[in-house]
Amino acid sequence: MLSADFLLRNALIGSVVVGLVCPLVGVYFVLRRMIFLGVALPQLSAAGVAFAFLLKSMAGAHQHGEAAERALALVGSLGFAFVGLVVLAALERRGRETLEARIGIAYAFAAAASILFVSADPYGEAEMTHLLRGDIVTTTPSSLRLLVGVLGAVALVLLALRKELLLVSFDRDMAVVLGKRAALWDTLLYLLIGVTISFGVMTAGPLVTFGFLVVPPLAARLMTRHMLAFSIVAAVFGAVTAFAGFFVAYRFDLPLGPTDVALASTGLVVVVALRGLVGVARVGRIRR
Amino acid sequence: MTALLRLEDVSLGYRGRPVLEHVSFGVEGGEFAALLGPNGAGKTTLFRGMLGLIPVFTGRVEYGFNRRTQPPGYVPQKESLDPIFPLTAYEVVLMGAAARVPPFWPVGRHQRRLATDCLARVGLADAAEQPFWALSGGQKQRALIARALAVQPQLLLLDEPTAGVDPGAEAAIIDAIARLNRDEGLTVIIVSHHMRLVREVVRSVIWVEAGAATKGTTAEMLSSERLVEAFGAGATRPL
Numbered sequence: 179m180l181s182a183d184f185l186l187r188n189a190l191i192g193s194v195v196v197g198l199v200c201p202l203v204g205v206y207f208v209l210r211r212m213i214f215l216g217v218a219l220p221q222l223s224a225a226g227v228a229f230a231f232l233l234k235s236m237a238g239a240h241q242h243g244e245a246a247e248r249a250l251a252l253v254g255s256l257g258f259a260f261v262g263l264v265v266l267a268a269l270e271r272r273g274r275e276t277l278e279a280r281i282g283i284a285y286a287f288a289a290a291a292s293i294l295f296v297s298a299d300p301y302g303e304a305e306m307t308h309l310l311r312g313d314i315v316t317t318t319p320s321s322l323r324l325l326v327g328v329l330g331a332v333a334l335v336l337l338a339l340r341k342e343l344l345l346v347s348f349d350r351d352m353a354v355v356l357g358k359r360a361a362l363w364d365t366l367l368y369l370l371i372g373v374t375i376s377f378g379v380m381t382a383g384p385l386v387t388f389g390f391l392v393v394p395p396l397a398a399r400l401m402t403r404h405m406l407a408f409s410i411v412a413a414v415f416g417a418v419t420a421f422a423g424f425f426v427a428y429r430f431d432l433p434l435g436p437t438d439v440a441l442a443s444t445g446l447v448v449v450v451a452l453r454g455l456v457g458v459a460r461v462g463r464i465r466r
Numbered sequence: 467m468t469a470l471l472r473l474e475d476v477s478l479g480y481r482g483r484p485v486l487e488h489v490s491f492g493v494e495g496g497e498f499a500a501l502l503g504p505n506g507a508g509k510t511t512l513f514r515g516m517l518g519l520i521p522v523f524t525g526r527v528e529y530g531f532n533r534r535t536q537p538p539g540y541v542p543q544k545e546s547l548d549p550i551f552p553l554t555a556y557e558v559v560l561m562g563a564a565a566r567v568p569p570f571w572p573v574g575r576h577q578r579r580l581a582t583d584c585l586a587r588v589g590l591a592d593a594a595e596q597p598f599w600a601l602s603g604g605q606k607q608r609a610l611i612a613r614a615l616a617v618q619p620q621l622l623l624l625d626e627p628t629a630g631v632d633p634g635a636e637a638a639i640i641d642a643i644a645r646l647n648r649d650e651g652l653t654v655i656i657v658s659h660h661m662r663l664v665r666e667v668v669r670s671v672i673w674v675e676a677g678a679a680t681k682g683t684t685a686e687m688l689s690s691e692r693l694v695e696a697f698g699a700g701a702t703r704p705l
Contacts, residue, residue, distance in 0.1 A: 208550070209548075209550055209551055211548070211550065338569075338570050339569055339570065341561070341564050341567070341573060342569055344551075344561070345561050347551075348547065348548070348551050348553070348561070349542065349546075349547060349561070351517075351519055351540065351542060351546075352540055352542065352561070352562075352613075354517075354518070354519055355517050355518065355519065355537055355538060355540040356537045356565045356617065357533065357534055357537055399550070399552060402552050403552055403554060403597050404552060404553075404554060404557065405551070405552060405553060405557060407552075408552045
């Protein structure tokens with residue numbers, strides 16, 4: 179699988195990159211207690227893809243080639259993810275509804291909109307099936323270069339600005355007292371989240387994106403005591419799961435997305451069990 | 467002495483509704499003041515207004531120092547922080563030490579040494595690598611004081627630092643704050659409803675009640691007559 183002639187090499191690399199970077203963003207979903215945003219945003223992003231295809235059909239354009247189709251889908255995906263984030267952030271500032279209510283409504287709207295856009299588009303079903311299932315197997319060298327470039331930049335920005343993003347997430351009041359523009363840092367974080375989710379959905383589909391956003395950070399949280407270690411372990415957990423998922427799916431001819439998520443979830447269960455055993459052993463040692 | 471903090475005819479509140487109106491007082495350099503008053507009187511509103519966490523409706527809050535280059539030290543209530551963050555006591559303090567490091571710049575050796583020194587100043591040198599959430603209530607509060615000190619402030623503002631800690635730890639926290647004021651000349655404003663504990667150490671009191679705030683010496687503001695007026699006949703018993 180690691181050889182240069184492996185036919186699905188691009189797909190494998192793309193899968194590992196999504197597995198590596200989604201958890202770095204997901205760390206903030208877990209720390210800010212907005213895990214369900216991880217399911218609502220990929221769904222919104224998918225609705226954006228469906229909307230872009232609907233607009234294309236309505237304009238009567240059907241044959242534009244794969245690159246143009248991907249670019250169109252990306253614009254729709256990014257647009258819906260950003261608008262969703264901006265609306266959710268504005269509602270948060272008003273603070274009248276609970277976070278769960280806001281995210282629940284966003285998810286319900288996005289899921290319904292995706293179905294409606296696809297059903298209104300005569301060509302929608304075929305195009306959407308490709309993109310929304312996260313047809314990673316069809317990853318081309320150019321789309322892989324774009325994916326690695328964009329998600330690589332996201333990872334670098336997250337790493338370089340981690341002290342600011344951590345402060346604003348951990349103690350917003352302290353950040354304001356120290357003169358940090360908390361709203362600006364929130365916007366930057368949302369921007370990084372939006373870009374990662376859009377590329378994740380376009381590459382691997384909403385299910386895998388949600389899985390990699392949430393499961394690796396939850397597992398890493400149980401294993402680490404330091405912030406930097408938390409991010410690194412989450413990213414490594416995601417990348418290893420993505421690689422192993424690809425291997426298992428290839429070897430046993432299984433669909434890649436569900437295999438990735440099932441493996442990541444199994445990994446989380448193993449970590450929880452190991453942690454429980456360590457806790458029991460520690461209590462036993464103390465009693466003795 | 468020059469005022470480190472001055473409020474001039476300030477009105478504060480939320481969603482356009484004022485909680486406190488026409489508040490005017492100043493806090494001098496080296497002063498140790500307590501922000502006291504009955505529950506719900508507006509202590510937190512005034513505290514947040516002094517820190518710039520809520521906008522003032524009218525009037526002016528002026529600082530006798532450059533807030534941008536030397537922000538005030540802020541100690542929140544420990545309950546306001548979420549235990550989901552995997553942080554050691556040292557990492558929490560480092561957040562204060564790194565306050566002036568610009569974005570994209572890494573935290574350097576100077577900031578790391580400052581964080582270690584500040585932990586030592588509050589007696590937590592040995593707990594540096596402990597998870598912040600595994601510390602006792604009193605230790606957490608002292609770690610937050612260390613974080614505020616790491617900003618190297620001229621003015622330290624503390625929001626009920628003794629809330630939810632045992633009596634022994636309460637005394638240790640108040641003693642540590644009093645030492646910072648006495649030995650290092652740090653100007654301190656502390657929000658508390660623990661009158662007995664703070665009246666022994668503070669020199670002035672900002673009393674918040676009925677939509678107004680007045681400032682005076684501890685003896686004036688916490689006289690028996692005044693406490694009876696505010697809390698009823700039982701108030702003169704030790705609180």
